[in-house]
Amino acid sequence: MVKEGNNLTISSIENGPFESANIVAELNEGAGDTIILCAHYDSVSTTPGACDNAAGVAVLLELARVFSETGADRHVVFLFTTGEEQGMLGATVFARELSEEYKNNTAAVYALDMFADSNQQTPILYTCDGEPDRATALIYAACQNYSLAAPVLGKEFRSDHAAFYGIGLPAALAAQGESDSLYHTPYDIMDNLSSDYMDLVFAWMAGVLLG
Numbered sequence: 001m002v003k004e005g006n007n008l009t010i011s012s013i014e015n016g017p018f019e020s021a022n023i024v025a026e027l028n029e030g031a032g033d034t035i036i037l038c039a040h041y042d043s044v045s046t047t048p049g050a051c052d053n054a055a056g057v058a059v060l061l062e063l064a065r066v067f068s069e070t071g072a073d074r075h076v077v078f079l080f081t082t083g084e085e086q087g088m089l090g091a092t093v094f095a096r097e098l099s100e101e102y103k104n105n106t107a108a109v110y111a112l113d114m115f116a117d118s119n120q121q122t123p124i125l126y127t128c129d130g131e132p133d134r135a136t137a138l139i140y141a142a143c144q145n146y147s148l149a150a151p152v153l154g155k156e157f158r159s160d161h162a163a164f165y166g167i168g169l170p171a172a173l174a175a176q177g178e179s180d181s182l183y184h185t186p187y188d189i190m191d192n193l194s195s196d197y198m199d200l201v202f203a204w205m206a207g208v209l210l211g
């Protein structure tokens with residue numbers, strides 16, 4: 001079920017203030033633990049934004065498509081955020097509006113952002129402090145259950161997961177390494193994406209949703 005998202009006003013250097021909105025779709029509202037999966041759909045004007053972050057949106061859409069057909073035991077939130085490039089604005093607004101009860105029911109949050117550059121190493125998992133948390137534990141359990149390549153753990157706060165970490169939720173980011181040569185360039189196009197990396201991140205998240 002697709003719901004209305006959070007409308008917000010964003011300021012950009014090119015366009016000044018403009019209206020934008022998160023897009024939220026949910027499965028099994030009210031059922032047990034909540035898993036929030038998010039990917040930002042905004043980009044910057046200097047790039048087509050294939051890796052940053054159409055690949056994340058594509059994997060999230062595919063997860064929504066598959067699990068809307070098969071169903072899931074958990075409550076799953078598919079959150080397409082806006083304004084990430086201006087400082088995680090959409091994720092921050094979404095996180096800020098969560099009730100205490102909603103937060104208490106949330107098992108983990110995952111941000112999918114910049115993990116599919118074919119010229120880079122296999123995606124890894126990041127937390128804001130570099131320490132394992134419930135979000136990473138669920139991924140490692142899924143890797144064991146479904147014989148998936150387990151990710152290395154790193155430290156990074158520059159994506160939407162930080163907004164959820166900031167309100168005390170276990171939150172991880174699936175992304176690649178530091179030196180992204182495509183980052184915000186005209187070369188961030190589909191030809192440079194790795195479908196294997198997209199499959200892997202899909203499998204990690206599907207494994208978590210399957211429990």
Ligand SMILES: [Zn+2]
Nearest residue numbers: 052053113114
């Ligand atoms: Zn991004």
